[in-house]
Amino acid sequence: MDPRRAETGKNSDQIQSGHVYHLALDIGGSLAKLVYFTKNDEHIVGSEKKKSPVKASGISNSSRNSPVLNGRLNFKKFETSKINDCLEFINSMKLHLGGCQQPESPGSQTITIKATGGGAYKYADLFKEKFGISLDKEDEMDCLVAGANFLLETIHQEAFTYMGNQKQFVWIDKNDLYPYLLVNIGSGVGMIKVEGDGKFERVSGTSIGGGTFWGLGKLLTKCKSFDELLDLSYRGNNRAVDMLVGDIYGGMDYSKIGLSSTTIASSFGRAISENKERDDYKPEDIARSLLRMISNNIGQISYLTALRFGLKRIFFGGFFIRRHPFTMDTLSVAVNFWSKGEAKAMFLQHEGFLGAVGAFMSSDKHGLKELLANQKVERPPSKLSFSLDQTQVPQQDGELNGDESIECSVYGA
Ligand SMILES: Nc1ncnc2c1ncn2[C@@H]1O[C@H](COP(=O)(O)OP(=O)(O)OP(=O)(O)O)[C@@H](O)[C@H]1O
Numbered sequence: 001m002d003p004r005r006a007e008t009g010k011n012s013d014q015i016q017s018g019h020v021y022h023l024a025l026d027i028g029g030s031l032a033k034l035v036y037f038t039k040n041d042e043h044i045v046g047s048e049k050k051k052s053p054v055k056a057s058g059i060s061n062s063s064r065n066s067p068v069l070n071g072r073l074n075f076k077k078f079e080t081s082k083i084n085d086c087l088e089f090i091n092s093m094k095l096h097l098g099g100c101q102q103p104e105s106p107g108s109q110t111i112t113i114k115a116t117g118g119g120a121y122k123y124a125d126l127f128k129e130k131f132g133i134s135l136d137k138e139d140e141m142d143c144l145v146a147g148a149n150f151l152l153e154t155i156h157q158e159a160f161t162y163m164g165n166q167k168q169f170v171w172i173d174k175n176d177l178y179p180y181l182l183v184n185i186g187s188g189v190g191m192i193k194v195e196g197d198g199k200f201e202r203v204s205g206t207s208i209g210g211g212t213f214w215g216l217g218k219l220l221t222k223c224k225s226f227d228e229l230l231d232l233s234y235r236g237n238n239r240a241v242d243m244l245v246g247d248i249y250g251g252m253d254y255s256k257i258g259l260s261s262t263t264i265a266s267s268f269g270r271a272i273s274e275n276k277e278r279d280d281y282k283p284e285d286i287a288r289s290l291l292r293m294i295s296n297n298i299g300q301i302s303y304l305t306a307l308r309f310g311l312k313r314i315f316f317g318g319f320f321i322r323r324h325p326f327t328m329d330t331l332s333v334a335v336n337f338w339s340k341g342e343a344k345a346m347f348l349q350h351e352g353f354l355g356a357v358g359a360f361m362s363s364d365k366h367g368l369k370e371l372l373a374n375q376k377v378e379r380p381p382s383k384l385s386f387s388l389d390q391t392q393v394p395q396q397d398g399e400l401n402g403d404e405s406i407e408c409s410v411y412g413a
């Protein structure tokens with residue numbers, strides 16, 4: 001079902017009973033992310049299968065019960081600075097009606113929505129004022145790890161490597177996932193050693209992250225949007241701005257220490273020796289150099305952190321990446337170069353939604369008890385599990401925006 005159908009003039013009661021939404025939020029320093037569930041029109045009740053519009057692929061019918069509910073898991077993001085657009089979207093879709101009633105006060109009408117990130121604190125009053133709902137705050141690190149673990153364990157083609165223009169999906173063995181380093185590149189960067197479900201430690205971080213790229217890029221190129229800055233970086237050449245080893249060594253490599261003439265010796269260093277103003281440089285070259293500088297730096301710190309804890313696998317998440325080939329390539333090359341091929345950089349299809357997915361999963365029984373509360377379930381399942389349809393994950397390599405929806409099914413046990 002296209003979730004936008006809810007905008008077509010139905011009143012909120014009809015929408016609530018007809019489609020049942022479940023919403024979770026991750027409101028960060030730069031972006032507010034939403035994950036919400038929309039039920040398919042023709043859902044399945046109890047163990048009686050009425051008509052399934054969705055193939056519950058990846059799970060054979062003989063090995064699992066029929067799904068009790070089919071639907072879509074939807075992903076959407078807004079700039080945090082335009083939080084009102086986010087509120088407007090929630091309102092137009094009536095998503096706030098998909099929260100849960102406070103268990104301790106079932107009689108009360110207070111609806112709570114799971115929320116994580118700093119904005120869960122910063123904007124709590126705004127949500128209360130606008131919708132009368134409470135944000136049920138979940139810790140950001142808990143959610144990032146829960147989201148990453150869930151996606152890596154559940155979605156068939158979630159993880160991939162990217163180097164030299166080659167994207168390769170990585171098969172994840174659930175029994176051999178841990179330990180790994182999760183590097184979340186949001187406004188700032190968090191590095192988390194993950195050893196199991198709920199077993200993790202934030203071991204490092206750096207303030208030179210996505211916010212730095214966007215903020216400095218805005219100041220240096222005068223571009224108006226993040227997408228414009230990314231676009232510029234596609235077209236630029238960092239050699240116009242960076243000082244290379246060859247610039248210092250008269251065009252030669254410094255092979256004794258393993259540096260080729262084309263290695264960047266000093267990011268933005270060319271600007272010191274040229275009698276030029278900022279406007280004499282092409283914005284696209286500046287954008288390219290900036291993206292490379294920040295990606296290299298994060299790649300190097302990630303490698304050092306992985307080395308410190310003997311971790312061989314590094315998963316990169318966060319919306320700084322935006323599945324940008326150049327960013328992924330730079331991070332991969334940095335990890336590969338510094339670790340001499342020992343450590344591996346991997347990326348996630350749902351890179352920027354780890355925290356929001358974690359918040360979604362943190363609801364009681366994955367939020368599915370509430371989800372089913374409005375259903376006429378003849379035999380409510382005692383145990384629920386949530387499964388994303390493995391073959392339906394869109395391969396949006398051309399679409400770098402990140403907003404999407406994927407088929408999923410809820411199973412009883
Ligand atoms: N449309 C966009 N607008 C603004 N920034 C974007 C956009 N798309 C990607 N980005 C990049 O993603 C970064 C934010 O990533 P993400 O949403 O993962 O972090 P966050 O939750 O906002 O930050 P933090 O976790 O540090 O609070 C931005 O700083 C920017 O570099």
Ligand SMILES: CC(C)(CO)[C@@H](O)C(=O)NCCC(=O)O
Nearest residue numbers: 028187188189190204205206207
């Ligand atoms: C402050 C948070 C956790 C907010 O998401 C993030 O922006 C971050 O990890 N910044 C880096 C801070 C540091 O470790 O230096």
